[in-house]
Amino acid sequence: MKNSIWQSLVVGALMAVAGYAALFIAPDEKTMHVIQRIFYFHAPAGMVALLAFTIVFIANIAYLINRQPRWDWLAVSGAEVGIAFNSVVLITGPIWAKPAWGVWWAWDARLTSTLVLWLLYISFLLLRDLMADPDRRAVFSAVYGIFLFLDVPLVYFSIRIWRTQHPQPVILGGQNSGLDPTMRKVFWFCWLAMTGVMAILIHQRYKLEQARHEFEELRLRAEQLSAEEPGISPPAGAMRT
Amino acid sequence: MTPLTGSERLGLVFEQVEKRYGALTALRRVSLEIQPGEFVALLGPNGAGKTTLLRVAALLVRPNAGRVKMTGSPADSPELFKSRVGMVAHSTLLYDELTAEENLHFFARLYGVANVASRTAHLLAAAGLAERASSLVRTFSRGMRQRLAIVRALVHSPRILLLDEPSSGLDPQGRVWFAETLAALQRDGCTILASTHARDEVLRLATRAVRLEAGRVVSDSGSGGNLELILAGLQGTVQ
Amino acid sequence: MNAGRAAAVIVAKEVRAEFRARELLNTTLIFAFVVVVIFSFAFDPTTAESRRFGPGLLWIALLFAGSLMLQPSFAREHANDTLDALCLAPVSPFAILLGKIVANFVFLTACEVLLLPVFAVLYNVALLPVLGRLVIVLMLGTFGLTITGTVFSAVAAQARMRELLLPLLLLPVLVPLLLAAVEATAGLLADAPELQRTWLEILIGFDVMFFTASWLLSDFLLQE
Numbered sequence: 001m002k003n004s005i006w007q008s009l010v011v012g013a014l015m016a017v018a019g020y021a022a023l024f025i026a027p028d029e030k031t032m033h034v035i036q037r038i039f040y041f042h043a044p045a046g047m048v049a050l051l052a053f054t055i056v057f058i059a060n061i062a063y064l065i066n067r068q069p070r071w072d073w074l075a076v077s078g079a080e081v082g083i084a085f086n087s088v089v090l091i092t093g094p095i096w097a098k099p100a101w102g103v104w105w106a107w108d109a110r111l112t113s114t115l116v117l118w119l120l121y122i123s124f125l126l127l128r129d130l131m132a133d134p135d136r137r138a139v140f141s142a143v144y145g146i147f148l149f150l151d152v153p154l155v156y157f158s159i160r161i162w163r164t165q166h167p168q169p170v171i172l173g174g175q176n177s178g179l180d181p182t183m184r185k186v187f188w189f190c191w192l193a194m195t196g197v198m199a200i201l202i203h204q205r206y207k208l209e210q211a212r213h214e215f216e217e218l219r220l221r222a223e224q225l226s227a228e229e230p231g232i233s234p235p236a237g238a239m240r241t
Numbered sequence: 242m243t244p245l246t247g248s249e250r251l252g253l254v255f256e257q258v259e260k261r262y263g264a265l266t267a268l269r270r271v272s273l274e275i276q277p278g279e280f281v282a283l284l285g286p287n288g289a290g291k292t293t294l295l296r297v298a299a300l301l302v303r304p305n306a307g308r309v310k311m312t313g314s315p316a317d318s319p320e321l322f323k324s325r326v327g328m329v330a331h332s333t334l335l336y337d338e339l340t341a342e343e344n345l346h347f348f349a350r351l352y353g354v355a356n357v358a359s360r361t362a363h364l365l366a367a368a369g370l371a372e373r374a375s376s377l378v379r380t381f382s383r384g385m386r387q388r389l390a391i392v393r394a395l396v397h398s399p400r401i402l403l404l405d406e407p408s409s410g411l412d413p414q415g416r417v418w419f420a421e422t423l424a425a426l427q428r429d430g431c432t433i434l435a436s437t438h439a440r441d442e443v444l445r446l447a448t449r450a451v452r453l454e455a456g457r458v459v460s461d462s463g464s465g466g467n468l469e470l471i472l473a474g475l476q477g478t479v480q
Numbered sequence: 481m482n483a484g485r486a487a488a489v490i491v492a493k494e495v496r497a498e499f500r501a502r503e504l505l506n507t508t509l510i511f512a513f514v515v516v517v518i519f520s521f522a523f524d525p526t527t528a529e530s531r532r533f534g535p536g537l538l539w540i541a542l543l544f545a546g547s548l549m550l551q552p553s554f555a556r557e558h559a560n561d562t563l564d565a566l567c568l569a570p571v572s573p574f575a576i577l578l579g580k581i582v583a584n585f586v587f588l589t590a591c592e593v594l595l596l597p598v599f600a601v602l603y604n605v606a607l608l609p610v611l612g613r614l615v616i617v618l619m620l621g622t623f624g625l626t627i628t629g630t631v632f633s634a635v636a637a638q639a640r641m642r643e644l645l646l647p648l649l650l651l652p653v654l655v656p657l658l659l660a661a662v663e664a665t666a667g668l669l670a671d672a673p674e675l676q677r678t679w680l681e682i683l684i685g686f687d688v689m690f691f692t693a694s695w696l697l698s699d700f701l702l703q704e
Contacts, residue, residue: 130639158656220264320570334565
């Protein structure tokens with residue numbers, strides 16, 4: 001508990017510094033001025049989302065190898081946090097695009113890929129939602145998750161080729177080429193802070209899943225015991241998560 | 242794949258088999274050794290773990306701990322193991338949309354049986370289903386389906402039979418036929434593990450009774466073949 | 481029993497069962513046809529436009545119809561627990577999966593053979609000059625669709641709402657395949673027909689990657 005508080009404080013401080021840096025330290029960009037600053041959260045969020053999904057992939061493989069439930073907990077945590085960061089990308093993108101190009105959505109390669117990525121992992125969570133048995137859910141969502149991650153490079157690659165064949169407005173990510181040194185430092189600092197947030201969120205979600213699992217075990221154990229020895233019954237009003 | 246010689250005597254050994262479904266433990270460290278040629282009646286209340294034990298033996302279910310082995314023949318691969326085991330399950334394991342003949346043809350081919358056509362015809366005749374060979378299973382009565390399910394399990398001449406309440410649904414004639422079939426298989430040296438409820442004629446052929454309760458073996462009449470002990474096993478007397 | 485032969489036995493069974501009832505094939509074909517016609521009302525098919533929308537339309541019809549057709553693949557093995565019967569037999573899980581993949585491929589291809597001429601007529605496209613290369617694109621795309629659809633059918637069969645679930649699991653994953661197939665087809669139906677290598681590579685890459693993944697993960701799909 002104390003550890004969590006310290007971690008949260010550290011990461012909170014990092015994010016605060018990152019926010020300050022993005023808003024005040026980074027130099028003003030010449031064409032878009034203030035709006036451009038959203039980039040310091042938009043792009044790192046995308047990278048953090050991918051990192052979270054990579055964690056899901058590793059967790060899926062690990063679960064299939066040794067069937068320890070904690071890998072399943074890690075997988076669902078990574079997926080949910082990944083989607084959260086992905087949503088940040090999908091929300092900040094249009095916020096930037098409207099003043100910059102006059103349209104909310106321009107089907108550019110990176111944002112479109114992010115959209116598909118979002119759909120992929122929403123399906124992952126949906127599948128899990130529709131399966132009740134925890135063991136089966138863990139196995140089958142792990143198999144599905146592996147297919148999803150294998151699909152990700154194909155998604156990015158095919159969409160990029162697709163968009164280069166069909167001319168359209170200036171790409172968002174063009175910023176990266178020739179980034180001012182101060183801008184680059186702010187960028188990577190924001191990335192670091194957001195990765196910290198990701199780690200904490202995954203950790204908390206993992207602990208929640210672990211607690212749920214332990215609660216279920218205890219509840220079922222109590223039921224079994226009461227079935228074997230009449231006279232002992234599970235606590236009245238036992239909670240159902 | 243080595244063709245079955247028809248004279249192999251195979252046994253089954255369960256070593257500390259544990260199977261959990263979530264927080265529910267279906268089998269708790271079950272150890273059991275079934276000798277070649279034994280006919281073991283598996284008894285116990287609903288939910289005792291009988292079906293799970295049979296499914297573990299059939300390699301349909303992977304236990305969380307422990308394992309099942311075959312004795313009397315090197316069955317190194319799961320495929321070799323399965324080729325020697327036949328199972329009659331809770332469901333018929335039949336395709337309703339195919340005919341009786343097509344069902345048996347399919348499973349015969351899947352098991353690599355030689356002379357598919359003649360084996361199928363022989364089994365259908367034995368089960369009294371020869372006239373309905375070209376009828377869809379969907380049109381069969383419950384008793385006919387169960388008979389077909391039984392011969393389906395025998396299509397590859399297995400040396401180990403796993404039976405999960407095999408008499409259920411059989412009409413009186415069918416029960417007589419089934420008892421005769423089992424007796425013949427037993428004489429031939431097949432090893433049989435059958436989960437039954439009490440009052441089943443199948444029990445008369447059994448040489449051993451094992452009782453399961455809440456995932457544990459609570460009584461085992463042993464290989465003595467003593468009828469009293471078997472009946473005691475039936476009543477669940479703890480040994 | 482080696483995987484190939486076991487798979488062949490399973491393919492024979494699937495084809496026999498399907499051609500007896502023919503419910504799935506008929507429904508799939510008609511559904512694909514309905515999609516093509518309905519989209520035509522939504523996107524006025526004059527000749528110039530149909531060249532542009534045509535390929536997309538064809539593949540959307542195939543994808544939708546396909547994802548509906550593939551769903552029962554494993555779901556119908558729940559009746560009478562026939563999936564257990566398959567797993568009891570001395571065949572590898574991959575053989576079972578492969579048998580179903582091949583059978584589904586045969587069914588979808590049968591639908592396409594009938595759908596393609598209809599499409600060509602409705603949209604006034606000349607398919608014959610590019611038929612050979614078009615068939616290659618169709619085969620590669622259909623194979624990718626079938627592999628993923630069959631595997632995900634095994635996954636969806638474990639969950640509730642499986643009829644709705646399979647398209648949701650499948651369609652986002654197929655985005656690269658859809659893009660590549662549509663663009664490749666469009667390239668072939670253009671005024672100067674050419675089969676672009678990049679798209680071909682993506683199709684082949686998709687197929688190889690997902691086929692390999694299916695092979696490696698087949699054990700997990702079919703065990704309890």
